[in-house]
Amino acid sequence: xxxxxxxxxxxxxxxxxxxxxxxxxxxxxxxxxxxxxxxxxxxxxxxxxxxxxxxxxxxxxxxxxxxxxxxxxxxxxxxxxxxxxxxxxxxxxxxxxxxxxxxxxxxxxxxxxxxxxxxxxxxxxxxxxxxxxxxxxxxxxxxxxxxxxxxxxxxxxxxxxxxxxxxxxxxxxxxxxxxxxxxxxxxxxxxxxxxxxxxxxxxxxxxxxxxxxxxxxxxxxxxxxxxxxxxxxxxxxxxxxxxxxxxxxxxxxxxxxxxxxxxxxxxxxxxxxxxxxxxxxxxxxxxxxxxxxxxxxxxxxxxxxxxxxxxxxxxxxxxxxxxxxxxxxxxxxxxxxxxxxxxxxxxxxxxxxxxxxxxxxxxxxxxxxxxxxxxxxxxxxxxxxxxxxxxxxxxxxxxxxxxxxxxxxxxxxxxxxxxxxxxxxxxxxxxxxxxxxxxxxxxxxxxxxxxxxxxxxxxxxxxxxxxxxxxxxxxxxxxxxx
Amino acid sequence: xxxxxxxxxxxxxxxxxxxxxxxxxxxxxxxxxxxxxxxxxxxxxxxxxxxxxxxxxxxxxxxxxxxxxxxxxxxxxxxxxxxxxxxxxxxxxxxxxxxxxxxxxxxxxxxxxxxxxxxxxxxxxxxxxxxxxxxxxxxxxxxxxxxxxxxxxxxxxxxxxxxxxxxxxxxxxxxxxxxxxxxxxxxxxxxxxxxxxxxxxxxxxxxxxxxxxxxxxxxxxxxxxxxxxxxxxxxxxxxxxxxxxxxxxxxxxxxxxxxxxxxxxxxxxxxxxxxxxxxxxxxxxxxxxxxxxxxxxxxxxxxxxxxxxxxxxxxxxxxxxxxxxxxxxxxxxxxxxxxxxxxxxxxxxxxxxxxxxxxxxxxxxxxxxxxxxxxxxxxxxxxxxxxxxxxxxxxxxxxxxxxxxxxxxxxxxxxxxxxxxxxxxxxxxxxxxxxxxxxxxxxxxxxxxxxxxxxxxxxxxxxxxxxxxxxxxxxxxxxxxxxxxxxxx
Numbered sequence: 001x002x003x004x005x006x007x008x009x010x011x012x013x014x015x016x017x018x019x020x021x022x023x024x025x026x027x028x029x030x031x032x033x034x035x036x037x038x039x040x041x042x043x044x045x046x047x048x049x050x051x052x053x054x055x056x057x058x059x060x061x062x063x064x065x066x067x068x069x070x071x072x073x074x075x076x077x078x079x080x081x082x083x084x085x086x087x088x089x090x091x092x093x094x095x096x097x098x099x100x101x102x103x104x105x106x107x108x109x110x111x112x113x114x115x116x117x118x119x120x121x122x123x124x125x126x127x128x129x130x131x132x133x134x135x136x137x138x139x140x141x142x143x144x145x146x147x148x149x150x151x152x153x154x155x156x157x158x159x160x161x162x163x164x165x166x167x168x169x170x171x172x173x174x175x176x177x178x179x180x181x182x183x184x185x186x187x188x189x190x191x192x193x194x195x196x197x198x199x200x201x202x203x204x205x206x207x208x209x210x211x212x213x214x215x216x217x218x219x220x221x222x223x224x225x226x227x228x229x230x231x232x233x234x235x236x237x238x239x240x241x242x243x244x245x246x247x248x249x250x251x252x253x254x255x256x257x258x259x260x261x262x263x264x265x266x267x268x269x270x271x272x273x274x275x276x277x278x279x280x281x282x283x284x285x286x287x288x289x290x291x292x293x294x295x296x297x298x299x300x301x302x303x304x305x306x307x308x309x310x311x312x313x314x315x316x317x318x319x320x321x322x323x324x325x326x327x328x329x330x331x332x333x334x335x336x337x338x339x340x341x342x343x344x345x346x347x348x349x350x351x352x353x354x355x356x357x358x359x360x361x362x363x364x365x366x367x368x369x370x371x372x373x374x375x376x377x378x379x380x381x382x383x384x385x386x387x388x389x390x391x392x393x394x395x396x397x398x399x400x401x402x403x404x405x406x407x408x409x410x411x412x413x414x415x416x417x418x419x420x421x422x423x424x425x426x427x428x429x430x431x432x433x434x435x436x437x438x439x440x441x442x443x444x445x446x447x448x449x450x451x452x453x454x455x456x457x458x459x460x461x462x463x464x465x466x467x468x469x470x471x472x473x474x475x476x477x478x479x480x481x482x
Numbered sequence: 483x484x485x486x487x488x489x490x491x492x493x494x495x496x497x498x499x500x501x502x503x504x505x506x507x508x509x510x511x512x513x514x515x516x517x518x519x520x521x522x523x524x525x526x527x528x529x530x531x532x533x534x535x536x537x538x539x540x541x542x543x544x545x546x547x548x549x550x551x552x553x554x555x556x557x558x559x560x561x562x563x564x565x566x567x568x569x570x571x572x573x574x575x576x577x578x579x580x581x582x583x584x585x586x587x588x589x590x591x592x593x594x595x596x597x598x599x600x601x602x603x604x605x606x607x608x609x610x611x612x613x614x615x616x617x618x619x620x621x622x623x624x625x626x627x628x629x630x631x632x633x634x635x636x637x638x639x640x641x642x643x644x645x646x647x648x649x650x651x652x653x654x655x656x657x658x659x660x661x662x663x664x665x666x667x668x669x670x671x672x673x674x675x676x677x678x679x680x681x682x683x684x685x686x687x688x689x690x691x692x693x694x695x696x697x698x699x700x701x702x703x704x705x706x707x708x709x710x711x712x713x714x715x716x717x718x719x720x721x722x723x724x725x726x727x728x729x730x731x732x733x734x735x736x737x738x739x740x741x742x743x744x745x746x747x748x749x750x751x752x753x754x755x756x757x758x759x760x761x762x763x764x765x766x767x768x769x770x771x772x773x774x775x776x777x778x779x780x781x782x783x784x785x786x787x788x789x790x791x792x793x794x795x796x797x798x799x800x801x802x803x804x805x806x807x808x809x810x811x812x813x814x815x816x817x818x819x820x821x822x823x824x825x826x827x828x829x830x831x832x833x834x835x836x837x838x839x840x841x842x843x844x845x846x847x848x849x850x851x852x853x854x855x856x857x858x859x860x861x862x863x864x865x866x867x868x869x870x871x872x873x874x875x876x877x878x879x880x881x882x883x884x885x886x887x888x889x890x891x892x893x894x895x896x897x898x899x900x901x902x903x904x905x906x907x908x909x910x911x912x913x914x915x916x917x918x919x920x921x922x923x924x925x926x927x928x929x930x931x932x933x934x935x936x937x938x939x940x941x942x943x944x945x946x947x948x949x950x951x952x953x954x955x956x957x958x959x960x961x962x963x964x965x966x967x968x969x970x971x
Contacts, residue, residue: 040582044802046575046683047562047584049716079798081845083822090801142806271845273854276687276795278717 004200004238006231007208008166009158012173013151014183015127015191016059022126022150023050023093030189034132034143042126042148044088049277052077056150057100057281059182060124061291063152064101066176066298067119071288074280075100077124080270085142086129094153096272099123100281106156106176107300108168117169118157125151152182158197158208163227166196170223175299179324187219194223199244200234209234210244214258216251226251229258302327310340319348325363332369337376346372350393358398367397375403382416382463383407416463418470421454424462425474428453439475447471485510486644487966490701493647494549504552507647508596511554515598515645517969523620524630524640526559527567528599549704549728551594556646558637559600560607561692562681563587570683571603571615571633574803574810574829584681585716586650586692586709593708598646601636605831606800607657607685609633610903613894614833621890622664623963624929628887631661631903637695638665644966648696648705652682654689655788656882656907659919662695663882663932666921666963668949669695670702671907673940674914675720677706678713684799686792687718689911698959699920699950703728706942725943733947736770740948741875745781746906752885758923758931759881765955766879766948776871776878780863781909785901787864788908790844790857797841803829836897865913872938877948880906882919882932906934916942920949921958930958 021028024041040048064071078096104119127149132141154173160166174192177183185192199211212234217226229251234244249258297305299321306317306327321327326347333343351372355362375396379389384407396406407413415421428450429436439446447468454467485507488496496502512528519525557563560570562580564587569575583591590597604614612620612635620635622628623643630639634651638661641649651658653671662669670693677692684690694705710724742763747756767773805811805825812824830838844853871878883903893900910917915936922933933952937945953959 040580043807045562045580045582045808046568046570046578046802047560047580047679047681048582049680051715051717081798081801083801083804085804085806085818088802088807090804091798269847271798271842271847271850273794273798273845273850276718277684 003203004235005203005205006161006163007158007199007201007211008160008163008227009197009211010156010160010166010169011195011197012154012170013193013195014063014154014177014185016056016150016152016182017184018053018055018059018150020053020055021148022053022056022124023148026148028149030191032145034141034145037145038147042088043144044090044147050093050275052278052281053150056124057283058291059150059180060100060122060152061283061288062180062295063154063177063182064104064122065288065292065295066180067101067104067106067122067154069101069104069119069122071283072098072100072102073283074098075283076280077275077278078272079275080125080272082268082270084128085140086131086147088129088144088147092126092128093275093278094125095123098280100283106169106172108165108172110165110168115159115165117159120155120157122152122154125153127151158199158211163224163231166227167220167224170194170220175322179296179298181296181324190218193218196223196227198227198230198234200231200238209238210246212244212246213248214251215248215261219253222251222253225253225256226258229256233258296324299324299327306330310334310344312340312344316341316344316348320344323362325361329362329365329369333372333376336370336373337380339380342376343372346376350390350397354394354397357394365397366400371396371403378403378407382414384412384414385460385464388412388414388460411461413461414463415458415461416466418466421462421466421470422474424454424457425450425467425470428457429474436475447475450475484514484644486514486647487962488647489697490549490553490648490704493553494551497552504596507552508554508598511598511646514643514966514969518623518643518965519645521621521626522623522639522643522645522965523618524601524636524643524645525556525599526569526571526602526615526617526636529566529597548593548708550590550708552596553594553647554596554598555590556598556601556637556640556649557587557590558634558649558651559603560652560683560685561587561650562683563597563600566597566600568600568683569617570607571605571617572830572834573616575683576616576810578809580681582681584692585678585713587681589709590650601634601640601649601651603636604633604657605834606683606796607633607652607654607690608796608833608837610656610660610900611888611890611893612636612661613890614831616831619890622887622929623965624666625887625927626965628889628929629664629892631664631883631887633657633661634669634695635661635664638662638667638669641665641667641695641697642963642966644962648694648701650692650705650709651695652685652690652692653907653911654686654691654792655911656904658693658695659882659907659917659932659934660903662919663921663930663934664887666924666930666932666958666961667695667697668699668702668918668920668959669693670706670918670942670946671910671916672706672710672942673916674911675718676710676724676916676940676942678709678711678716678719680713680715684795686795687799688795689788689792691911699918699946699953700728700731702918702949703731703946706946710942720940722940727943727946730943731947731950733951734770735766735948735951738766738771738877738944738948739875740766740771740773741776741871741878742773743776743778743781743871743878743880745778746880750884750902750905751881752925754923754925755881755883755885755931759879759933762922762933762952762956763879766952769951769955771948771951774875776875778864778867778871778909780860780867783860784864784908784912785905787857787860787912788904789840789901790853791861791912793837793841794844794854794857795841797838797845800830800834800838805829833897861912864909868909868913868915868936876937876944878936879948880934880936882906882934886925886929886931910936915939916945918945918949920953921961922952922956923958924961
């Protein structure tokens with residue numbers, strides 16, 4: 001293995017989160033019944049014509065800008081011609097020599113330091129349908145719901161040197177796409193698909209080896225498995241003196257191996273030519289500038305700002321900025337509650353725990369920032385104790401109630417009133433004269449005993465700090481009185 | 483005179499004055515179809531007249547103020563009509579019933595036009611004689627031994643035989659104008675982008691344009707106004723407003739400068755056709771128009787350029803006919819590849835296959851630059867020629883076809899000869915500008931001759947005004963084809 005350098009490039013298909021398809025008004029909602037989200041355009045009926053979804057163009061530009069790409073104007077759609085049952089027109093509308101985004105980069109953090117991964121291009125294209133094969137009956141069906149879904153294909157230069165690097169790149173890219181709200185980044189549902197190409201070359205050699213493309217990788221976990229398998233496979237072939245065949249291989253996650261899909265000889269001639277049904281897409285400079293101005297802060301910048309602006313430990317900042325909804329949640333809380341570290345503790349602790357417990361994402365949390373702020377304020381102004389707040393969190397989380405009402409109804413309000421506490425303390429001191437004498441004799445550890453007794457008699461509602469202070473004063477004054 | 487002989491504007495007058503009803507007019511059209519269409523075969527599908535079809539029903543609720551209200555029209559069979567079979571002249575779509583209507587069809591309906599039927603055509607609009615229809619050739623109403631032109635031969639013959647009041651065709655390299663000339667009717671190809679292509683089964687997307695075939699120039703203007711205009715379903719349609727041409731047809735010719743390109747009056751041009759067009763130019767000169775010889779040096783590249791671009795686009799446009807979703811599927815096939823091969827082998831005719839193969843070749847790796855790329859360069863040159871010429875003249879006048887209608891079978895086995903039928907019409911498609919063919923005489927054996935008037939981009943107004951001025955001075959458009967008179971009392 002160590003005799004070879006690994007060279008990896010990645011093609012990622014990101015499904016853009018538009019409401020409608022790339023060239024028609026059909027819904028993009030996931031999981032609908034087969035062939036219910038179709039129309040003459042996405043079914044490729046004779047005479048139907050594509051009309052470009054401008055939302056998808058905006059999303060592509062936003063992504064391009066976030067990936068430091070230049071935006072091509074005019075960019076142009078092209079037809080990629082091939083026959084397949086899930087491709088109703090017999091061609092896919094894609095982009096070829098004038099992709100919307102070109103020449104960008106993504107910086108990634110690896111154990112051995114930072115690396116810049118160059119982005120060769122990102123282009124818009126429509127998705128195909130889905131073939132459904134029933135085994136044994138000799139009949140296949142096609143679901144056209146996916147036909148015409150908007151995809152952005154993001155292609156790197158062959159800059160990656162390990163499977164770990166590829167995974168880090170993918171995660172960084174996914175973070176960015178999710179932050180931009182252009183893609184949900186869900187590999188399992190297929191809204192983000194990854195097709196790596198891999199080649200090996202003897203250590204130190206300049207020229208690249210023959211590359212192999214991998215398909216059918218539908219989770220982050222499989223990316224590493226598939227790449228490691230392929231690296232081992234190629235290394236074994238080369239070590240035996242063999243040659244790598246240029247081919248496309250399909251990953252079989254169940255068997256943990258890849259199998260040949262097609263060789264170079266079987267590769268298609270796609271006969272690309274400019275799509276005559278769509279005009280070249282002119283993108284005015286003002287549009288690009290307006291979209292650039294509205295780009296959200298991305299995770300890396302946000303993390304750094306959280307450290308400086310909120311004085312958070314790097315660990316907290318990294319965790320809180322790991323997703324944009326979580327960071328937004330945190331900031332919404334900070335807007336209403338002045339102690340960022342306290343907010344961070346609650347969000348990273350109780351909140352994330354409850355979300356995970358109930359399998360909810362932060363965007364749909366029933367505990368909105370205003371309720372968490374209200375809860376933290378109850379602790380802050382000593383209406384309830386921190387301990388109580390923690391105990392009631394899950395129930396409060398699942399309810400729709402305002403924390404103040406919740407606490408009120410259950411009688412959890414803490415006793416902080418000096419007079420009330422002194423009454424309780426009087427009572428306890430009087431009931432325990434021997435312990436009192438012992439304390440006054442110098443055994444100050446007994447203070448804990450008294451606090452415990454007061455808390456018990458208040459059914460936990462007494463403010464423990466105040467109890468502490470008042471008890472010390474009271475026991476000291478007893479001593480004087482004696 | 484029977485009602486079916488009327489023009490749109492005459493029939494509209496009659497209906498609005500209560501002289502006759504739309505039903506009587508439509509009845510007359512249907513009776514004439516029954517009399518002659520077994521000979522002409524202009525129609526691929528005739529909609530039943532006896533029971534109201536959805537189109538007639540909607541027509542009754544249509545716009546009473548439109549001049550098209552209640553007018554029976556025929557539509558080329560490559561224009562989608564909801565719930566009415568749209569074959570495109572192909573076995574492949576023999577039973578294809580579109581679930582939607584083309585924008586032009588919707589516009590006609592909105593104006594109250596009555597759909598009589600769908601007209602025969604060369605398969606997928608590939609041809610110049612309508613002999614490439616997968617079903618039966620259409621005959622020329624002036625001489626049933628001759629072709630009506632193509633590919634909109636059915637639409638031209640239906641108008642010439644008075645089997646409808648007006649019709650729509652489509653024009654990719656001359657497919658409206660060449661049959662109009664062959665059948666002695668008016669045929670207008672609007673500027674590319676003027677008329678929505680949504681619902682027109684694509685042959686060559688960058689060249690296709692829908693337009694009217696009519697009995698006179700006024701009708702062409704009326705039909706054009708209805709079908710033209712921006713459509714959000716077609717990204718190549720333009721937002722430019724459509725002028726009210728039909729009320730502005732009268733124009734003084736003294737400020738019109740006519741360009742006459744030498745390249746269009748050379749070898750291969752029939753002497754009688756040339757004489758007819760030259761005489762027509764005299765008529766316009768007499769009205770005060772100035773004529774000037776112009777040069778279009780890239781003309782010789784027209785045919786080659788067209789047959790590379792059109793076939794390249796066609797090879798892609800026709801890929802969808804694969805037997806998977808709709809249309810013909812071979813019953814023989816045992817697996818996927820066999821299904822594709824057999825379906826396309828059995829479903830397409832010889833000319834469609836020839837063009838698919840030509841286009842596939844032109845786009846193939848290693849040949850793209852040499853063929854498709856070169857053709858795009860030549861297209862730019864041809865366009866530049868015309869742009870330069872239109873700096874000096876307002877319209878360019880040429881013959882529409884090199885010869886009058888030829889005999890059935892005469893060129894069927896000689897594709898190159900067949901392709902030359904479009905030599906004068908192709909440039910308008912390659913450059914995108916509008917062109918009209920109007921009747922301008924007859925050969926010694928009684929076959930119509932057509933004159934082509936080409937204009938600047940989006941200047942349909944001027945070419946229609948020139949055509950109208952010519953029509954005012956002549957009676958060629960009033961002659962009736964023998965088959966239009968059959969059964970006429």
